[in-house]
Amino acid sequence: MSDDESVKVITPPNTLKSKVREGGSGSVDMAALARAEAVIADLADSYLEWVEEDLVKIRRAHDELSANMDNPEKYVDAVFQIAHDMKGQGGSFGYDLMTILGNDLCRFIEGKKTLSNTDLSVISLYIDTMKLVISKRMSGDGGSEGQKVLAGLAMVVKKITGG
Amino acid sequence: MVDYNLERLNFLIVDDNKHMRALVQGILHALGVKNCLDAIDGADAFKELRHFPADIIICDWNMQPLDGLDFTRLVRTGKDSPNPFVPIIMLTGHTEMNRVVEARDAGVHEFMAKPISAKGLYARIKAIIERPRPFVRAGMYFGPDRRRRDNPAYRGTERRKSDDESGGGGGAELSQEEVQALLDN
Numbered sequence: 001m002s003d004d005e006s007v008k009v010i011t012p013p014n015t016l017k018s019k020v021r022e023g024g025s026g027s028v029d030m031a032a033l034a035r036a037e038a039v040i041a042d043l044a045d046s047y048l049e050w051v052e053e054d055l056v057k058i059r060r061a062h063d064e065l066s067a068n069m070d071n072p073e074k075y076v077d078a079v080f081q082i083a084h085d086m087k088g089q090g091g092s093f094g095y096d097l098m099t100i101l102g103n104d105l106c107r108f109i110e111g112k113k114t115l116s117n118t119d120l121s122v123i124s125l126y127i128d129t130m131k132l133v134i135s136k137r138m139s140g141d142g143g144s145e146g147q148k149v150l151a152g153l154a155m156v157v158k159k160i161t162g163g
Numbered sequence: 164m165v166d167y168n169l170e171r172l173n174f175l176i177v178d179d180n181k182h183m184r185a186l187v188q189g190i191l192h193a194l195g196v197k198n199c200l201d202a203i204d205g206a207d208a209f210k211e212l213r214h215f216p217a218d219i220i221i222c223d224w225n226m227q228p229l230d231g232l233d234f235t236r237l238v239r240t241g242k243d244s245p246n247p248f249v250p251i252i253m254l255t256g257h258t259e260m261n262r263v264v265e266a267r268d269a270g271v272h273e274f275m276a277k278p279i280s281a282k283g284l285y286a287r288i289k290a291i292i293e294r295p296r297p298f299v300r301a302g303m304y305f306g307p308d309r310r311r312r313d314n315p316a317y318r319g320t321e322r323r324k325s326d327d328e329s330g331g332g333g334g335a336e337l338s339q340e341e342v343q344a345l346l347d348n
Contacts, residue, residue, distance in 0.1 A: 008300040009308070012248035016218055016292050019171040026195045027166035028285055036193035036281030043186055050182055084225060085180060088256035091278025092186060099278055102256075 040093065047093035048134065051086065055131050058082040062123055065115070072115045079123060080109055086130065094139045097146050101130050101153075122157055129153050167292060173198040175217035177208040177234065178254075179226040183279075187221055187254070190281045194288075205234025212238070212245045219291060221284075224255035224266070231255065232269045239270040239306045247305070248298060250291045254279060258337050270306025272296065276337075 021027065061082055065075035083105040090098025105126040112119065129149060132138075138146040174191055176199060178184045184201050191199055200215050202208035204226040211217075220238075224231040235251050238244050250272040255262075258276045266274050273287040296307040 006301060010298040010300070012295075012298055014295045016172070016250075016295070019218065020292055021168040021171075022165050024168060026170055027168040028194050029166050032194050033281050033285065036190045036285075039189035039193045040186065040279075040281065043182075043189065046182065081225060084256050088277030088279075089180075089183065092183075092280075093278075096278075 044093045044139075047089065047095070048137075051089070051095075051098070051134055054082060054086050054089075055127070055134065058086070058127055058130075062120075062127055065123070066120055069115060069117075069120070073113060076109050076112055076115065080106055083109075083126075095133065096140055097133045097138055097142045097150065098130060100150065101126055101133065118160055121160055125153060125156060165293075167289065168195060169288070170195050170197045172196060172218040173200070173216055175200050175202060175208060175211060175215060175220045176222075177202045177205065177220060177226070177231065178223040179203050180223070183223065186279065187284070190279070190284055193281070194285060205229030205231060205237065208234055209237055209241075209244075212249075217246070217249055219288065220249055220251045221254055222251055222271075224253060224257055224262075232266065235266070235269040235271055235306075250307075252284075252287050252291070254284075260337055263337060267309055268304065268306075270304070272307050 058079060061075065061078040065072055065079060068075050083102045085102075087099050087102025087106060090096065090102060105123065108122060108126070109119075132149060133142065133146070136145070138149070141147065142149065169191075174196055176184050176187045176191075178187070178201075188199050188201070200211055200217070202211050205222075206229040208220070208222070209229070222231040222234060226234075229237070231253055235253070238249060238251065239247050241247075251270070252273040252275055253266045253271040254275045254277060255266075256277045257263075257266075263274055272291055275283055275287050298306060299308045
């Protein structure tokens with residue numbers, strides 16, 4: 001039997017097209033898009049407040065992981081979840097380095113069932129670096145200082161992991 | 164380029180992070196949307212759907228107890244689903260290839276990688292308005308047709324299952340452009 005023999009195609013009613021109007025007042029033009037981008041920029045200050053909470057949370061999760069190295073899975077997951085949220089939020093509010101660091105940390109710990117003390121040190125380094133990015137307000141790509149921080153982190157991680 | 168007036172559309176925003184909900188809602192309001200409802204996870208959203216006639220759902224992936232993927236499956240195939248056809252945009256930090264395919268196979272219409280931008284979100288909304296997709300029931304799958312490319316010149320064999328089972332690199336990180344290319348193939 002071919003795949004298509006068991007396939008049923010349904011055309012749902014297209015209600016969206018009848019509910020949206022094309023053009024005219026209130027339609028999404030360049031000005032509306034600029035206003036929407038401005039909303040994001042306006043929320044950047046609030047971001048700096050709540051990311052501090054995330055930094056505390058991820059440090060706490062790291063400490064709990066450190067205290068439970070014999071059975072780390074649940075604690076690794078906690079660190080992952082917070083880092084993953086920080087990855088999504090950072091760039092949304094103009095802190096692209098937070099997205100890069102959050103992503104790299106997620107990739108580093110993803111799927112780890114056991115952890116060495118070296119791994120723990122690397123996680124700690126990522127958290128410290130994220131803290132630095134926020135405290136120094138390194139928005140965007142962080143400029144030359146931000147790039148130095150990223151390069152420095154990569155070098156240290158390479159050194160301590162022997163990579 | 165056609166500009167759409169979105170004020171009559173109802174949006175349901177599903178995210179466990181109140182800041183991200185505020186962000187998405189702020190963007191939508193700036194784009195002229197009047198009716199937005201929030202939900203804090205998939206279970207809450209499913210409850211809201213019973214009385215809120217959402218036209219488009221914007222949904223995060225990582226949520227407890229019901230995540231965005233399970234929520235999508237529930238909307239598509241749940242016996243008591245109020246609207247199995249409702250378009251869903253998955254908004255997530257997960258950009259690995261296997262995750263994108265997983266979301267598509269759960270029945271999402273669009274996939275948007277965080278960080279979020281107003282332009283990016285509007286592009287996904289426009290795609291949903293301009294390219295209404297037929298739904299397909301095939302084996303265990305029920306959802307929008309996963310073959311999105313409309314190419315009348317195509318003379319090759321039909322591919323329903325093989326599209327994403329041949330490639331490796333399941334965990335490779337994708338850019339938004341690559342995500343789009345994967346979904347369009």
